Amino acid sequence: MRSFAVHCGRRVLGAAATVLVASAAVYGSLRLMPGDPVLAVSGASRLSPDQIEALRQRYGLDQGVVTGYLDWLGHALRLDLGTSLSFQTEVGTLVSARLGVSGLLIAYAAILALVLGLGTALVSAVRGGLADRIATAAAAVATATPSFVAAIILLAVFAVGLGWFPATGAGSGFADRLWHLTLPAVAMAIAVFGVLARVGHAALRAELDREHVEAARGRGVGGAALIARHVVRNALAPLVTVIGVMVASLFVGTAVVETAFGLDGVGSLLITAVSRRDFPVVQGIALIAVLLFVVVNTVVDLVLPLLDPRTARGVKA
Amino acid sequence: MKVLEKRAKDTTDGTAADALDIRGLGLSLGPVPLLADVTVRVARGETVGLVGESGSGKSLTARSALGMLPRGARATGRVTVAGRDVLGAGRAALRDVRRHRAAMVFQDPRSAINPVRRVGDHLTEGLRARGVPAKAARSRAADLLAQVGIRDPRGALRRYPHEFSGGMLQRVMIAGALAAEPDLLLADEPTTALDVTTQAEVVGLLRRLQAERGTGMLFVTHDLDLAAAICDRIYVMYAGRIVEEAPGAALFAEPAHPYTRALLEASPSLHGRAEIRAIKGAPRALAEAPSGCAFRDRCPRAVEECAAGVPETRSHGLSAVACLRPGKEAA
Amino acid sequence: MTLAVAKLRPGRLRLRRRHPAAVVASAGFLVVVALAGLLAPLLAPHDPDTTSLLNSLAPPGTEGHLLGTDSTGRDVLSRVMYGARLSLLAPLGVVALSLVLGTALGLLAARAGGWADAVISRGMDVVFAFPGLLLAILASAVTGPGLTAPVCALAVAYTPFIGRIVRSAAVQEGARPYLEASRVLGYGEVSVTLRHLLPNILPVLVAQSALAFGYALVDLASLSYLGLGVRPPAADWGSMISQAQSAILQGSPWSGLVPGVAVLLTVIAVNVLGGHLGGTIARKQDT
Numbered sequence: 053m054r055s056f057a058v059h060c061g062r063r064v065l066g067a068a069a070t071v072l073v074a075s076a077a078v079y080g081s082l083r084l085m086p087g088d089p090v091l092a093v094s095g096a097s098r099l100s101p102d103q104i105e106a107l108r109q110r111y112g113l114d115q116g117v118v119t120g121y122l123d124w125l126g127h128a129l130r131l132d133l134g135t136s137l138s139f140q141t142e143v144g145t146l147v148s149a150r151l152g153v154s155g156l157l158i159a160y161a162a163i164l165a166l167v168l169g170l171g172t173a174l175v176s177a178v179r180g181g182l183a184d185r186i187a188t189a190a191a192a193v194a195t196a197t198p199s200f201v202a203a204i205i206l207l208a209v210f211a212v213g214l215g216w217f218p219a220t221g222a223g224s225g226f227a228d229r230l231w232h233l234t235l236p237a238v239a240m241a242i243a244v245f246g247v248l249a250r251v252g253h254a255a256l257r258a259e260l261d262r263e264h265v266e267a268a269r270g271r272g273v274g275g276a277a278l279i280a281r282h283v284v285r286n287a288l289a290p291l292v293t294v295i296g297v298m299v300a301s302l303f304v305g306t307a308v309v310e311t312a313f314g315l316d317g318v319g320s321l322l323i324t325a326v327s328r329r330d331f332p333v334v335q336g337i338a339l340i341a342v343l344l345f346v347v348v349n350t351v352v353d354l355v356l357p358l359l360d361p362r363t364a365r366g367v368k369a
Numbered sequence: 370m371k372v373l374e375k376r377a378k379d380t381t382d383g384t385a386a387d388a389l390d391i392r393g394l395g396l397s398l399g400p401v402p403l404l405a406d407v408t409v410r411v412a413r414g415e416t417v418g419l420v421g422e423s424g425s426g427k428s429l430t431a432r433s434a435l436g437m438l439p440r441g442a443r444a445t446g447r448v449t450v451a452g453r454d455v456l457g458a459g460r461a462a463l464r465d466v467r468r469h470r471a472a473m474v475f476q477d478p479r480s481a482i483n484p485v486r487r488v489g490d491h492l493t494e495g496l497r498a499r500g501v502p503a504k505a506a507r508s509r510a511a512d513l514l515a516q517v518g519i520r521d522p523r524g525a526l527r528r529y530p531h532e533f534s535g536g537m538l539q540r541v542m543i544a545g546a547l548a549a550e551p552d553l554l555l556a557d558e559p560t561t562a563l564d565v566t567t568q569a570e571v572v573g574l575l576r577r578l579q580a581e582r583g584t585g586m587l588f589v590t591h592d593l594d595l596a597a598a599i600c601d602r603i604y605v606m607y608a609g610r611i612v613e614e615a616p617g618a619a620l621f622a623e624p625a626h627p628y629t630r631a632l633l634e635a636s637p638s639l640h641g642r643a644e645i646r647a648i649k650g651a652p653r654a655l656a657e658a659p660s661g662c663a664f665r666d667r668c669p670r671a672v673e674e675c676a677a678g679v680p681e682t683r684s685h686g687l688s689a690v691a692c693l694r695p696g697k698e699a700a
Numbered sequence: 701m702t703l704a705v706a707k708l709r710p711g712r713l714r715l716r717r718r719h720p721a722a723v724v725a726s727a728g729f730l731v732v733v734a735l736a737g738l739l740a741p742l743l744a745p746h747d748p749d750t751t752s753l754l755n756s757l758a759p760p761g762t763e764g765h766l767l768g769t770d771s772t773g774r775d776v777l778s779r780v781m782y783g784a785r786l787s788l789l790a791p792l793g794v795v796a797l798s799l800v801l802g803t804a805l806g807l808l809a810a811r812a813g814g815w816a817d818a819v820i821s822r823g824m825d826v827v828f829a830f831p832g833l834l835l836a837i838l839a840s841a842v843t844g845p846g847l848t849a850p851v852c853a854l855a856v857a858y859t860p861f862i863g864r865i866v867r868s869a870a871v872q873e874g875a876r877p878y879l880e881a882s883r884v885l886g887y888g889e890v891s892v893t894l895r896h897l898l899p900n901i902l903p904v905l906v907a908q909s910a911l912a913f914g915y916a917l918v919d920l921a922s923l924s925y926l927g928l929g930v931r932p933p934a935a936d937w938g939s940m941i942s943q944a945q946s947a948i949l950q951g952s953p954w955s956g957l958v959p960g961v962a963v964l965l966t967v968i969a970v971n972v973l974g975g976h977l978g979g980t981i982a983r984k985q986d987t
Contacts, residue, residue: 070826081842196967198918200925201960204941208953219949267481270435271495271549272467286485297829304831308922323926326841334841341834349829360485361529
């Protein structure tokens, strides 16, 4: 138990360090932006020199990179991500208004990919034969399908061609929203489904061939109990690692899919902000992304020793 | 009529039947033969050794008692455990054999026990499957751990396999095998993966528990000295066949088959044999063995007739041996 | 180009018979796509940028336009052929940079050990956790649209693909007796590394590079689709799909589906080839 506490402490410290380094990199690189970001964004709106100076001060551009970063980080810790240059709104407000759509989209896609991917992996690994070959081929194609290609194919077939689903918009009300988000979620989930089906298959297959499974069979453990307790249970550790990476990649996937389906979410906000060079918004969303990845990875690291007791010992040793 | 019925009942109950009865077992994987005409019998309460080099088919033979055949293998002959047919058994009958009649102790406890589940889960799994309530199963499991000499058995139930040494984990596996209260214990090189010092303890433990319970034990090993020391009877296997069967002491004192003799001479001994002589050539699997007697290409006593056919089993002293020219070299 | 030449070597031809059909088809497809891009000026039926508003959104099979035309009447086949150039070259650049960076960092970590190894390994773990596309988007936020910054960002993102393999292989191989022997015989570190280590891990590197190439291709195409990649008038498959978006919503999907399928098939082919190389190597190392 003590080793587990040490493990947790180290992981959390490591995560904090990672956030610090990554956020510094995000802030620093955007400060390196050639030209004056304030002028780049507001050049057309003809601000007075006083106003421009006020803006520069507001965004800490009159300070050095280091003090500017510390200032920005200090505000960010108080949940103040600054004000958007192009929307003239608080970044926090902009993001939180869009978090619902993006969050639901990510959750929807994650559930689809997890249930179908791991289900496929289980059936193909345990059954083998023709089901295995079909699943392997389907996973190979799905893995290679970029979300925007999936998006235009789904749009062309199910939205425009058959008219079963709406092509754009997020809808209102829960059921309507789910209906609107179905095609985007499928587009996002396809590649993740492929990866999970493939990795899941490999992990389950590896466990199925272990001697302790054979030994359990020799003790008269069979059927679902054998698969659940001695195969799936053991494959969870490698799978959770992959699932963590996949959830993080879904967050970035929203940028593409929300743009493709005209959804007003965090991902499409990021793309708009990047193309308008609205750096407070870009910095804010990048920071959120960094936090999300680090949190997901840390959670995975913390869960692993619970799934495989040998990992905790490995950390201690 | 009545007598007949009673006898039939006895065999199905298994009370009168041998713990293990393998008759003329043949096994092949497609065109590749693995075992030929293997006959092995283990009476209740008896310890029987099955000795051979790697690839001789001794593990295959032991696993056949649990119906654990290589995927796609075809079997001929008959295997019964406590009177129950194994090869022809359906799913439910096979499960019954595996849960109640026969249990196996594997060579390497590290790979044969699920590493991510607690030791308690390993021990109670079989008991729970037989319908023992959770609480009773736990106290039964703790009893078993105490019997195999694990300190703080209650605490051990909550620990994971990697927290045990190899020898201790092998004791856990033995406890798991005994949980089923089997008629037959299959020990597949149970000490090979252990330190020399713990080997003797584990062997002693197996012997004691088996004697106390009157369980039949098939002890599979490549170590003829060890087998001779603990077994009532020994079968020697070579290239998928039984080449000699003899009482443990007799085999040691007077090996009849040239292969048995060679095995004894090849092993460093505590009994003061003068020199160690390696067996020339490499051990053979059945598929790559020469025609006739499989050992003839490595045998110092081989003559032309040895190629004519697989030698019939004949009696020689206390042994039953499949050799045309059994006995001493000086013949 | 080198791929095509290698395929013609007699030794390879003999080997080819033992490869599964999917692998042969994938290799063939990639050669065709590479040649189409390379020889686009000779093979393309039309100028890829000539618009013809009278002839917009023609379906595939229209006379003179085998794969139809886009919303401004440009020939889709010609555009896909020209688009192949940037679509393939840019990820190739990513892989080349990743190989250099990853090999250097991996060898450095393995050879230096200790403190430097810990920093490099942990750094690669962190980078590995970040999706390449996010790094590319942020890079494009710094410099504005264009491929240079995203290519560099992706090269960093995929460095761990190479670096982790090189590091672990170098650590493993470094412990083998023959390397020790060469060192004892008086060969220098660099010479030993080049003579023994790289040739030994080359097959794994090729497999990892193929994987990184597929990912980079998707990332760059996504970026162009989002309008943050190639700058017009240059075009790759991603930007073609982006331009076809409104036509798709109007019921003329072809000008978007053709480059979409080109991306899809190319990535599948690269994955199949990479997986086959990786699998073959794994099997060889087993025996």
